[in-house]
Amino acid sequence: MTKSLTKFAGRMLLVGCGNMAGAMLDRWLAAGLDPASVAIVDPFAAPRAGISHHASLAEWKEAGGSADWIMLGMKPQQLGEVADDLASSMAGGVHLLSILAGVSLADLAQRFPDARAQVRILPNLAARIGAGVSAVASLGDADEAAVTSLLKPLGTVVALADDSTMDLVTAFTGSGPAFVFRLIESYAAAGERLGLAADDALKLAIATFGGSTALLADSGEKPGTLIAQVASKGGTTQAGLDVLDSDGQLAALLTNVLRAARDRGRELADIARGEG
Missing domain, CATH: 1.10.3730.10 (ProC C-terminal domain-like)
Structure with a gap:
């Protein structure tokens, strides 16, 4: 595959790195994303060479953590547990990416109003081999070219005008x-x-x-x-x-x-x- 992400700019934080988020990250790394620009907050995630790993947001912050891109990859039910701690890290033009099933753009905007943009992505597991489908919709001032550059290594990208059909898309392509x-x-x-x-x-x-x-x-x-x-x-x-x-x-x-x-x-x- 082409190293399309070798020049991708910005630091990225993954909050939760289970099967789906992990598949996305591994594909990004294979596409040339610099592991030194990535941090993971997940006490159970497998270690990846060159990537800083933290058991909690508090630990990440204590280590001087900051990010330009933050992706929510934990279980949707855990959003309330991390929202308050994470909201303070959204200032300064951060793109918030979310792969949380059922959590709408309106929900994200309410929880994280200081983010530059809220971007809802529904990928599927075939992203692991670059044959996935990612539906995407956003609010705010999203850098669409940068978002697309992240999604293309995962497979087909379908941009939606809004996220009104995302629950069905989650079932249709995600599940x-x-x-x-x-x-x-x-x-x-x-x-x-x-x-x-x-x-x-x-x-x-x-x-x-x-x-x-x-x-x-x-x-x-x-x-x-x-x-x-x-x-x-x-x-x-x-x-x-x-x-x-x-x-x-x-x-x-x-x-x-x-x-x-x-x-x-x-x-x-x-x-x-x-x-x-």
Whole structure:
């Protein structure tokens, strides 16, 4: 990958560095971000060479910590625990980045009014290999070019006019990889139940899903067009599709999956605001 972040300016603080924030950080480092410009506040985060690591915000401040970019990467429920301590570090043109599910731009602006900009980012775990999707919306005077430069190494960037649909996007693309992994797992398990060896079933399932999505992305066609190229009237594919399409059950199931994830995001927002 290109070293697109070798000239990225500013010091960055990650408050929380779990799976998602850690995947983003590792990708940024691979893109040339200077580790000496990064600090992590997270007592459980894995150490990374050249990056200062702190167990708490108080410890970071005692070490003379300051930042131009602060990313919130902890659990949304923890926002109240860190907001007061962090708010005093927002003066002086700090960009606040947040990957917290359910926490709106309005919530961030209320908690951190002195930030130069509040930027809400919804990435997904495929950012780890540069194949993720990051939806982004902002308030304030955001340096959009700098924000985009941070997100491009993670994969596709989708800029939204506002964050009104972010709870759905969280479910759709943020939670989406887990749903896809479950589908692949279940597909492999079905093959195993019908007689395939477990390892063969999983290998075939991964290759089938991966190749199909790659073909769809490369072709520029609608899914239905490619379905028609595989299925023939009265054939084996159509027999399986008839089961998938029966009574709209698949569409209803996926709608319910997304609705449950979206609604949980809203509940988390209430908890973060102290209303849950």
